[in-house]
Amino acid sequence: MSNNKKSFLILVAGGSASGKSTVVKNILKKAGAHDVLIITHDDYYNREDDLTMEQRIKINYDHPDSLDNNLLNFHLSELLKGNSIEKPIYDFVSYNRSDKTESVNPKPIIIVEGILVLTDKRIRELADLKIFVESDDDVRFIRRLQRDINERQRTVESVIDQYLNTVKPMHYKYVKPTKRYADIIIPNDTNHSVAVDVIAGKIKDIIRGNNNEWFIWKVL
Numbered sequence: 001m002s003n004n005k006k007s008f009l010i011l012v013a014g015g016s017a018s019g020k021s022t023v024v025k026n027i028l029k030k031a032g033a034h035d036v037l038i039i040t041h042d043d044y045y046n047r048e049d050d051l052t053m054e055q056r057i058k059i060n061y062d063h064p065d066s067l068d069n070n071l072l073n074f075h076l077s078e079l080l081k082g083n084s085i086e087k088p089i090y091d092f093v094s095y096n097r098s099d100k101t102e103s104v105n106p107k108p109i110i111i112v113e114g115i116l117v118l119t120d121k122r123i124r125e126l127a128d129l130k131i132f133v134e135s136d137d138d139v140r141f142i143r144r145l146q147r148d149i150n151e152r153q154r155t156v157e158s159v160i161d162q163y164l165n166t167v168k169p170m171h172y173k174y175v176k177p178t179k180r181y182a183d184i185i186i187p188n189d190t191n192h193s194v195a196v197d198v199i200a201g202k203i204k205d206i207i208r209g210n211n212n213e214w215f216i217w218k219v220l
């Protein structure tokens with residue numbers, strides 16, 4: 001792949017269970033999987049092999065230091081240069097990075113979603129578009145409770161304890177303040193289809209080269 005190809009990088013932040021992955025999946029459905037690569041910041045949680053399961057459960061996963069942003073910054077820089085990466089894969093059940101990685105090739109549009117993806121200045125500066133997905137706290141808590149029990153093998157008690165001890169305080173300290181960096185804020189208490197249509201439309205313009213500012217993936 002030649003270096004004159006440049007991807008358009010979109011960062012999508014927002015509180016836990018605000019609907020980031022759902023919004024991003026719907027953008028992908030409208031804009032087409034062929035041209036859009038999705039990366040979740042969760043895959044970049046630090047590797048914690050030296051800790052026991054009991055110790056890993058107690059980590060504050062809503063603090064920026066729990067994520068390996070050096071690696072994410074390096075990987076995004078490589079993808080933007082047109083190079084492939086070996087992306088880590090996180091395992092929520094073992095609270096640790098898995099031993100497997102995934103080979104990922106760049107695509108014209110790269111979307112990275114995660115609660116803390118707008119906290120690191122280096123990563124913000126790589127981005128062409130920054131989005132914040134917003135839902136009320138009670139809506140997010142209910143969604144998280146259901147999702148963590150169904151998909152992440154958590155108990156009601158563990159979800160409640162984690163929410164009160166770390167998720168909620170860190171949301172106000174680190175996640176919500178990054179809303180000020182967003183170019184677009186998507187309200188997601190109910191329906192986000194209009195916002196998704198607008199963003200998918202912009203993505204299609206970029207892919208087709210109909211955008212004044214962006215002329216990407218042109219093979220000379």
Ligand SMILES: Nc1ncnc2c1ncn2[C@@H]1O[C@H](COP(=O)(O)OP(=O)(O)O)[C@@H](O)[C@H]1O
Binds near residue numbers: 020021
């Ligand atoms: N607009 C919405 N209406 C109803 N449920 C939603 C909506 N957006 C997301 N959800 C649900 O909320 C849960 C959390 O959404 P998800 O996209 O995983 O959030 P995040 O990626 O921000 O943690 C999922 O079960 C998802 O289906």
Ligand SMILES: O=c1ccn([C@@H]2O[C@H](COP(=O)(O)O)[C@@H](O)[C@H]2O)c(=O)[nH]1
Binds near residue numbers: 092115
């Ligand atoms: O091992 C872990 C790692 C992270 N978490 C929680 O995940 C959310 C972020 O994911 P969302 O999909 O955006 O909700 C974060 O709030 C961490 O608390 C975890 O529970 N266990």
